[in-house]
C-alpha cells in the first residue's frame with residue numbers, strides 16, 4: 667500500500683476550496699507515495715484545475731446523478747481503494763465527505779480519523795486532532811491498518827494553486843445507478859449575510875469588551891473597519907445578543923477564517939474563538955486584561971482600552 671488518494675469536492679459546477687487544501691495536505695505526506703486526485707460526479711472539465719503541482723494523476727468518475735450523492739461517492743472511493751491500494755485517503759471534514767468517509771473506512775477495514783489538523787508520514791501515518799473544543803491535542807497512529815481514511819478540517823492547510831501540474835488526467839469507471847439511494851431535492855443556502863468573512867484579508871474583530879448593548883453601539887466599529895479597509899467580525903456573545911449577524915461570527919460555531927491580519931478588540935480569546943482565527947498570518951490583540959488568553963495566540967498585543975486604540979486608528983486613517 668502506498669500513495670495518497672485525495673477526494674476532491676465540487677458543488678454547483680465549481681470546485682470547493684477544500685479540494686486544493688487537501689492537495690497541500692497530501693504534499694505534506696508525499697513520502698507516502700504519489701498523489702492521485704479523484705473527482706466524483708462532477709463536470710470532468712474541472713479536472714484541469716486539480717492538475718496541480720505534485721499531483722501524479724487525476725481520475726474523473728461519472729455519476730448516474732447530477733448532484734453529490736454519498737452512496738455514489740462511497741462506491742467510487744471504495745473501488746478506487748481496491749484499484750490503487752492507497753496508504754492514505756484524504757477527504758474534507760465537510761458535510762459531503764462526512765457522508766461517506768467513515769462508511770468507506772468501515773467497509774474497507776481501514777483506519778479512520780475525522781477533523782484532522784496535522785499529518786506526518788514516517789513510514790506510517792501519524793495525525794493530530796483537537797479534543798474538547800481543541801483544549802487537548804490528540805495524536806493518532808493506525809497500527810495494522812494498510813489504508814487510513816482521514817477527514818481534514820477545512821481551513822487548516824493553505825490551498826494549493828489550481829493547475830500548473832503535469833498529472834495524467836483520465837476517466838475512471840462510472841458508478842452504476844444501483845448505487846444511488848437518495849434523491850437531491852434542491853439547495854437551500856445558509857444565511858451568508860452581506861459578506862463572506864472567510865475571503866477577507868483584514869478582519870477587525872469586536873468582542874464583548876466593546877460593551878455594546880445596542881446595534882447602534884457598533885456603528886463606530888463598522889465605520890472604523892471601513893476606514894482601515896477591514897471587514898468587521900465578532901465573537902459569539904455579540905451574535906447571541908442579536909447585535910451582529912451570524913455570518914460575521916468567528917469560531918467553533920461560527921466561521922473559520924485565515925486572513926492576513928486579525929485585529930481583535932476586547933476579545934478574551936476563549937478556545938472556541940481561537941479555533942476559528944488562529945490561522946491568521948498576523949494576530950493583533952487589544953485587551954485591558956494582561957492575562958487574557960488572546961495574548962497567547964497574538965503576534966502583537968496591547969494592554970489598552972480598546973476605545974483608545976479605536977480612536978487612534980481613526981485619527982491615523984483619517
Ligand SMILES: Cc1cc2nc3c(=O)[nH]c(=O)nc-3n(C[C@H](O)[C@H](O)[C@H](O)COP(=O)(O)OP(=O)(O)OC[C@H]3O[C@@H](n4cnc5c(N)ncnc54)[C@H](O)[C@@H]3O)c2cc1C
Pocket residue numbers: 872873874875876900901902903915916917918919920921931932933934935936937938939942952953954955958970971972973
Ligand atoms: C459550544 C460552544 C461554542 C462556542 N462557539 C463560539 C464561537 O464560535 N465563537 C466565539 O467567539 N465564542 C464561542 N463560544 C463562546 C466562548 O466560549 C466565549 O464565551 C466567547 O468567545 C467570549 O467572547 P468575548 O471574548 O467577546 O467575551 P469575554 O470572554 O467576555 O471577553 C471580553 C474581553 O474584553 C476585555 N475587555 C473588557 N473591556 C475592555 C476594554 N475597554 N478594552 C479592551 N478590552 C476590554 C476583557 O478583559 C475580556 O478579556 C462558544 C461556546 C461554546 C460552549
